[in-house]
Amino acid sequence: MKVKKIPMRMCVGCGEMKEKRDLVRVIKTPDDEILLDPTGKKSGRGAYLCRSMECFENAQKGRKLERAFSCKVDAAVYEELKNELQREMAKLADNMP
Numbered sequence: 001m002k003v004k005k006i007p008m009r010m011c012v013g014c015g016e017m018k019e020k021r022d023l024v025r026v027i028k029t030p031d032d033e034i035l036l037d038p039t040g041k042k043s044g045r046g047a048y049l050c051r052s053m054e055c056f057e058n059a060q061k062g063r064k065l066e067r068a069f070s071c072k073v074d075a076a077v078y079e080e081l082k083n084e085l086q087r088e089m090a091k092l093a094d095n096m097p
């Protein structure tokens with residue numbers, strides 16, 4: 001029997017390795033825009049976060065996205081990402097049985 005390898009990624013907030021599907025992807029587009037990529041299908045350089053405000057805040061405090069993307073990330077960008085992440089989390093909660 002072949003065991004399927006589960007793709008693992010590291011959350012930039014808590015530094016833990018998790019299954020890719022349990023994380024949300026943040027990307028830097030070729031136009032230097034930083035966006036949440038809930039589908040994981042956009043192209044660009046990616047960083048991963050748990051769907052957790054705690055991890056998000058850790059990432060923000062520790063300037064982890066700056067490090068992941070080697071560029072400046074404005075507070076406004078973090079705010080936008082935070083809103084998007086909250087929307088994602090709400091969506092997920094709606095889908096719970």
Ligand SMILES: [Zn+2]
Nearest residue numbers: 011014050055
């Ligand atoms: Zn995390």
